[in-house]
Amino acid sequence: MSTRDWLLADSPTSRLQANVGRAYRVFTALMRNPLSVLGGAIILVLLLTAAFAPWIAPYSAVGQDLANRLMPPSAAHWMGTDELGRDIFSRVVWGSQITLTIVLLVALISAPLGLLIGAIAGYFGGWVDRILMGFTDIFLSLPKLILALAFVAALGPGINNAIIAIAITSWPAYARIARAETLTIRNAEYIQAVQLAGGGPIRLIVQHVLPLCTSSMIIRVTLDMAGVILTAAGLGFIGLGAQPPLPEWGAMISRGRTFILDQWWVATMPGFAIIIVSLGFCFLGDGLRDVLDPKSEGKN
Amino acid sequence: MNAIDLTNLDIAYGDTKVVFDVNLSIPEGESFALVGESGSGKSTILRAIAGLAPDWTGDISVMGEARSHHVDRNVSRKVQMVFQDPYGSLHPRKTIDAALSEPLAIHGLGNRGERVEAMLTAVGLDQRFRFRFPHQLSGGQRQRVAIARALMLEPKVMLLDEPTSALDVSVQAEILNLLKRLRREQGLTFLMVTHNLPVVSFLCDRLAVMRHGRIVEIADVAQLKSGDLKEPYSRELLAATEGG
C-alpha cells in the first residue's frame, strides 16, 4: 500500500491515520488553488531566508562602508546601498528574521488569547459575556495604530515592546470572531450530547468548541499577518519600533524617505519586501479559507 | 419501580410557558410515545428530563430518584438522549471513535477501545467505520453512531427525539428495527417523541397525545391500531396520517 493510499484510506485503522489523512486532504485541496500555492511559496521563501540569512546575505547587515554610500543597484550590491553604505539586499535578508519574529509572536500571543476570551464569553453568555465583550469593545473602539503607539510610548520604543503593543491591539478582533462562532456552536446537538454525558464547561470549551473555532481563526490570523507587518513597519517608520541599526523593513523605509527623489532604491527595496510578504500571507489566507471553512466541510 | 415520573410538570423557555401541568408515569421497560404537532411541547418534556431545559417546576424522577434542574453526571448514567438530526448531532471534526470514547472518558471508565468496538457491533456498524469522520457516513449510519453514543454509559432510559424523521423510509426501517432489538436485548425504557403514528404503532406500548403544551389523552397502542382514540383531537391526528 502506497503512502497516498494510506493517507486517503476510506476506513482508517487508527486515530492517527484519520487525523493525518484529514490534514493531507486539506493540503491537496490547497495545492489545487494556484494563488494559495504562490502564497505558500512566498511564505516558504521567507522562512528559508530567515533560517539561512547568514549564508544568503553577502554582506553584514550593520557593517558600514562610507566610501560606497547610496550606490544604485549593481552586480556587487543587488539592491544598492544606503546612506551609510550598507548593502540593502543583506539588510532585507536579515530583516526577514525580524519580520518573522514579529508575525509569529503576535500570532502566538493574540490568537489564543482572543480565542479563549471569545469562547468563554460566548459559551457562558450572561454577565460573563457582557463584561468580557465590554472590555473587548473598548479595545476595538480605538484605532489600532494609535493604540499601539500609545502602548509603545508607555513601554518605551523597541522591537519587543512593539510586538507586545501589536498583540495587545489585535486580540479583540479574534475574540469577536470566536464569540460569534461559539454562539452558533453552543446550542448544537453534539455539544448537548456531551453535556448529557456529564461533560463540564472546561472540557466542552477546550475540546469541542475551540477546535471548531480554530479554522476560522487560522484563516483570519493569516489574513491579518499582512496588517501586522504593516503596523510593525509603521511603528518602525515613526521610530517607535525596531531601533537602528536593526534592519527592520519599516525602519529602513523611514531612513530612505530622505533620499526618495534621488536614490529611490533605498526606500523602495524594503517596500517591495513588505508588499510581497503581505501578499503571500493574503493569498495563503484566501486559499485556507476555501479549504478550511467548516461550511464547505464534507463536500469533498 | 417507574423509570420516569413526571408530577405537575410546568416548563418555560424564558418568559413563555410551553408545557402545562403534565403528569406521567412510565414503568421500567415500557416504550412510551409523545405525539403531537410541532410546538405542542413534546420535545421540551424530553429536554427537561435530560436536563437541557432547566426552567421547570414540579417533579421529575428518573429511576425513582428526583433529578435536579441541571445536567448532572449521576443522571447521565441513567438516562441518555438521541437527537432528531443525525447531521447536527455529531461533532464534525471528531472521529466516530472519539465521539464514542468521550462519555467513557468523562466518567473515567476503562477499556475504552474494547467498549467502542463492542458498541459498534451492537448497533450494526462495521469496525472500519471506527476512525471515520461524520461526513464520511450516511444519515442512517450517523444515527446508528448517535444511538451508540447514547448507549455507551449503559443507561436504563433512552429519550428519543424524532429519531427517524430525518431519514429515508428504508433507512428508517433499519433504525426502527435496531431500536426494537436494543430495547429487547438491554431491557431499555424508551420515551420517544414523534409525529409519525405508524412508527408509534411499530415501536411503542403506550402513547400520550399532546396539544398546546398539555396532554390531551393517554392511550394504549392497541387503541391506536383499532382507531379507538377518545379525544377528537387525537382522532384528527389519526385521520391526517391515514390521509382520509
Next chain:
Amino acid sequence: MAAPLLTVENLRVSFPTHTGRVEVVKGLSFTLGRERLGIVGESGSGKSMTGRSILKLIRKPGEVTADMLEFDGVDILSQSEKQMRAIRGARISMVMQDPKFSLNPVMTVGEQIAEALVTHQKLPRRDVQARIIEMLHAVRINDPERVAKLYPHEVSGGMGQRIMIAMMLIPEPELLIADEPTSALDVSVQAQVLDIIDELVRNKGMGLILISHDLNLVSRYCDRILVMNGGRVVEECAAGQLENAQHPYTRGLLAAMPVINETRDELPVLDRTQWAGT
C-alpha cells in the same frame, strides 16, 4: 396525444469529485402533459436534481446534458440565462421545501407577491393589489388584507408555504415543480397545502411535477408516478397501481413503511447491494 408540455430525453446531471465526474441523474426520459406527475425517491436518487435541471438551476461545476429538454417547443438547454429568467416564474414555477429560506425576510408578504407578479406582467397598481388579495384567498388565507402586511417571520410554517404557493402561482405558470413542498410542515397542515396545490393545478389546467420521498403522498396527489433510485427511473406506473408495483426496489420501499395497524415484529429492510447505483 397533443404535443406534450415538457419532453425530457436522456437527461444527465453530473458533478466533479476528486475521483472524476459522478453522474447523479443517469439518462432520465419522460414526457409531461397537463397532468400531475410524481417523482419519488430517497435522498441521493437524483429527484431534486431532475427538478432543478428543468429550470436550469444547476450551478457550476455541475453539468446538465440531454438529447432533448423541451418545454412547450422551447429548447431549455440552449436558452441564455436572461431568456431563462423570463421563463422561470412566468411559465415554470418552483415551490421549495422550506418557506423560511425562500421568503425574503425584509419584505412584507404582499410586496413579495407583488414583485413576483409585476416582474412578468405590467399591471396598474390597483389591479396588482386586487390580484394579490384574490390569490391569498385562493390559498385559503382568511384575512388576506392583514396577512399581506405581515413579514415572513410573523407567519407560521404552513402559512409561509401557502404564501410561497401564492407567489409561485400568481403569474399563472403552465408548469409547477414542487420539490418536497410539505416535508417541513406538520401532518395536518401537509394535507391542507397539498389540497390547495391540487385544486389550483386542476382549475388552471397546469402541469405539476411533485417531487417527494413519500410514496403515499405522491400516489394520493398525482396521476402518474416515476420511482427513482440511483439516478435512474426504476418504475413508472399510474398512481392507483402502486400496490401492483413490479420492481423490487418499489416493493421494498412500500414494505419498509410501518403502518398504523402494525403487526410485524420486524420491518423488512432493502437489500441495497442489488440496485446500488454508486
